[in-house]
Amino acid sequence: MSTLFSKIIDREIPANIVYEDDLCLAFRDVNPQAPMHILIIPKKPVAMLVDATVDDQALLGHLLLKAGDIAKQEGYGDAFRLVVNNGAKAGQTVFHLHVHILGGRGFSWPPG
Ligand code: AMP
Numbered sequence: 001m002s003t004l005f006s007k008i009i010d011r012e013i014p015a016n017i018v019y020e021d022d023l024c025l026a027f028r029d030v031n032p033q034a035p036m037h038i039l040i041i042p043k044k045p046v047a048m049l050v051d052a053t054v055d056d057q058a059l060l061g062h063l064l065l066k067a068g069d070i071a072k073q074e075g076y077g078d079a080f081r082l083v084v085n086n087g088a089k090a091g092q093t094v095f096h097l098h099v100h101i102l103g104g105r106g107f108s109w110p111p112g
Pocket of ligand 1 (some may be wrong): 004
């Protein structure tokens with residue numbers, strides 16, 4: 001099923017893209033929850049983290065490494081938070097795997 005994020009990958013809807021390579025795309029969240037709020041997504045349409053398989057191991061590692069690079073490039077390499085909401089009850093609203101990259105404010109623990 002085509003999601004909003006597939007449409008962003010295909011340039012059917014616009015996004016503020018900050019990074020792209022063969023495997024992933026990163027763009028600013030339209031409703032930012034922090035001064036830096038970027039989403040990094042695989043181009044492969046994995047709906048949610050639990051749908052990833054051992055075949056996706058390198059892809060998942062790639063997303064994390066690039067998330068760190070992007071946080072650094074944005075000037076928040078010293079303190080940022082990554083969030084993956086898996087499933088509607090966990091707050092997932094777009095069913096195309098994405099990692100939130102948040103920075104630029106304090107973060108409490110435990111998360112809400
Ligand atoms: P989640 O709740 O984890 O599924 O996160 C989905 C995120 O996508 C939310 O933070 C939304 O603000 C964000 N979002 C929804 N539509 C767009 C869009 N067109 N461009 C950028 N971010 C979006």
